[in-house]
Amino acid sequence: MSANLTALAYLVASVLFVLALRGLSSPTAARRGNMMGIAGMAIAVIATVVNPQIVSYEWIVAAIVVGGAIGTFIARKIEMSAMPQLVAGFHSLVGLAAVFVAAAAFNAPESFGILDEAGAIRLASRIEMALGAVIGAITFSGSIVAFAKLQELVSGNPVQFKGQHLLNLAIGVVIVVLVAMFTNEPVAQWFALFTVLAFVIGVLLIIPIGGADMPVVISMLNSYSGWAAAGIGFTLHNSALIVTGALVGSSGAILSYIMCRAMNRSFVSVILGGFGAESDGPKKAKSDKPVKAGSSEDAAFLLKNAGSVIIVPGYGMAVAQAQHVLAEAAHKLKAQGVRVRYAIHPVAGRMPGHMNVLLAEANVPYEDVQELEEINPDFSNTDVVIVIGANDVTNPAARSDPKSPIFGMPILDVDKAKTVLFIKRSLAPGYAGIDNELFYAPNTMMLFADAKKMMQDIAKEL
Amino acid sequence: MEHAVDPLIWELSIFVLAIFVGYYVVWSVTPALHTPLMAITNAISSVIVVGALLAAGPEGFSIAKMFGIAAMTLAAVNIFGGFVVTQRMLAMFRGKKRPAAGGQKAH
Numbered sequence: 174m175s176a177n178l179t180a181l182a183y184l185v186a187s188v189l190f191v192l193a194l195r196g197l198s199s200p201t202a203a204r205r206g207n208m209m210g211i212a213g214m215a216i217a218v219i220a221t222v223v224n225p226q227i228v229s230y231e232w233i234v235a236a237i238v239v240g241g242a243i244g245t246f247i248a249r250k251i252e253m254s255a256m257p258q259l260v261a262g263f264h265s266l267v268g269l270a271a272v273f274v275a276a277a278a279f280n281a282p283e284s285f286g287i288l289d290e291a292g293a294i295r296l297a298s299r300i301e302m303a304l305g306a307v308i309g310a311i312t313f314s315g316s317i318v319a320f321a322k323l324q325e326l327v328s329g330n331p332v333q334f335k336g337q338h339l340l341n342l343a344i345g346v347v348i349v350v351l352v353a354m355f356t357n358e359p360v361a362q363w364f365a366l367f368t369v370l371a372f373v374i375g376v377l378l379i380i381p382i383g384g385a386d387m388p389v390v391i392s393m394l395n396s397y398s399g400w401a402a403a404g405i406g407f408t409l410h411n412s413a414l415i416v417t418g419a420l421v422g423s424s425g426a427i428l429s430y431i432m433c434r435a436m437n438r439s440f441v442s443v444i445l446g447g448f449g450a451e452s453d454g455p456k457k458a459k460s461d462k463p464v465k466a467g468s469s470e471d472a473a474f475l476l477k478n479a480g481s482v483i484i485v486p487g488y489g490m491a492v493a494q495a496q497h498v499l500a501e502a503a504h505k506l507k508a509q510g511v512r513v514r515y516a517i518h519p520v521a522g523r524m525p526g527h528m529n530v531l532l533a534e535a536n537v538p539y540e541d542v543q544e545l546e547e548i549n550p551d552f553s554n555t556d557v558v559i560v561i562g563a564n565d566v567t568n569p570a571a572r573s574d575p576k577s578p579i580f581g582m583p584i585l586d587v588d589k590a591k592t593v594l595f596i597k598r599s600l601a602p603g604y605a606g607i608d609n610e611l612f613y614a615p616n617t618m619m620l621f622a623d624a625k626k627m628m629q630d631i632a633k634e635l
Numbered sequence: 636m637e638h639a640v641d642p643l644i645w646e647l648s649i650f651v652l653a654i655f656v657g658y659y660v661v662w663s664v665t666p667a668l669h670t671p672l673m674a675i676t677n678a679i680s681s682v683i684v685v686g687a688l689l690a691a692g693p694e695g696f697s698i699a700k701m702f703g704i705a706a707m708t709l710a711a712v713n714i715f716g717g718f719v720v721t722q723r724m725l726a727m728f729r730g731k732k733r734p735a736a737g738g739q740k741a742h
């Protein structure tokens with residue numbers, strides 16, 4: 174295959190990747206889009222394998238078989254509620270692969286055609302491989318920390334210490350200096366040093382960020398993995414890799430932006446971390462105002478007599494694995510002529526779109542699942558709202574109390590409904606560490622129980 | 636300018652334009668599919684496998700080849716895992732007209 178033909182094949186692969194993302198504008202087109210993504214990947218791999226300098230296939234085949242089997246096995250077995258940690262885990266692999274490819278390019282520049290006439294690695298290639306390695310290493314270790322937090326191998330609480338940001342800044346500066354030294358004189362120790370430091374800063378960047386900020390973190394790491402791939406693409410002069418890196422990088426950046434906007438927080442404040450740390454925020458804001466507690470019978474009675482119901486799921490639903498029994502109860506209600514819909518806040522769950530996947534898993538038709546802007550005007554003429562495993566995203570203080578840490582955050586206006594059923598274990602404040610005045614509202618009935626258990630009991634009564 | 640344009644400039648042009656393509660394409664993705672979007676971007680970013688192939692391809696054995704094989708394996712986990720899990724998720728997104736097998740009957 175001539176070089177031109179290979180380049181054309183990469184172009185075709187790039188176009189297929191764009192179409193794969195384009196397909197995600199609707200669920201039906203998305204399945205076809207995924208097939209295009211697979212086709213694009215196959216074309217890119219084949220176009221590379223037929224390259225005359227690739228002569229030894231046994232290890233390549235072994236790596237594909239082993240890696241492919243592991244990947245397929247994990248992808249088939251994983252619980253939908255564990256999707257955030259799976260994606261974080263996958264990001265870490267892209268990051269590490271980028272580091273390895275950069276290291277390979279440094280060790281065997283002749284295989285990658287990046288030598289100049291004098292037999293040294295080209296200046297541009299030095300910068301590109303250094304960037305690929307640094308961003309890849311940050312992606313790897315950052316994603317590992319995110320994975321550990323999401324999998325609850327470590328506490329999801331922010332880890333903070335004095336001088337944290339100063340330390341990060343210092344390490345960042347040292348990395349930049351080392352990259353400059355490597356660019357000037359490409360020796361192995363500089364490469365090793367900045368890679369190791371990038372691993373360290375990846376950890377340091379993610380530890381101060383708390384569990385509920387994970388939607389931003391995962392999106393950000395998604396973006397990083399793209400930029401790392403693009404960096405390697407420049408090293409290899411490979412257009413498919415450059416285009417894909419740019420697509421993924423901008424995709425992750427947009428998702429980070431959407432998540433930040435949904436929390437009314439700046440990207441910088443999320444990155445600096447510490448939000449929801451136990452040390453700050455008004456502690457023990459719990460008031461002794463009376464709350465109205467109800468039973469599953471009360472809830473079922475209200476629901477059966479409602480004309481319209483909106484369900485607001487949150488991370489707690491995922492933890493309790495309550496989506497199936499929730500959908501079952503909703504189905505029973507629909508059979509009785511009640512209009513049932515679901516309202517999704519953009520940051521509900523631990524990653525963008527997390528709730529939608531869980532509801533889809535429970536066979537909820539996607540037409541019934543609506544976004545915040547779409548459904549917010551409807552709460553005022555809704556009879557019953559069920560809040561299940563969500564808290565801060567329903568807190569009216571975001572609208573009314575300028576002193577509240579979540580003031581200005583877009584919320585679901587559930588308080589405007591006639592009755593709010595709040596399924597929660599206790600009156601404990603949510604992630605933001607603030608009390609939710611909705612608990613004490615006259616139209617709220619608290620259902621104190623595990624989300625799954627309560628929904629089972631309600632479903633039985635319907 | 637006496638010399639031809641450096642290939643780097645062409646690559647940079649492709650890169651910048653692709654960022655714009657990504658920007659517009661990703662804004663058109665429905666928020667309901669943001670999780671599959673992350674899974675599929677993850678899968679396609681493993682096209683980094685082409686770099687791993689170049690490193691793993693030559694005869695004999697070297698440090699570069701070992702890095703290449705390791706990167707190959709990681710990228711393969713990601714490619715297969717990413718596309719399979721995306722497919723699995725997308726198969727769950729069903730509209731009212733086509734209830735999923737084993738699910739509720741349309742009334």
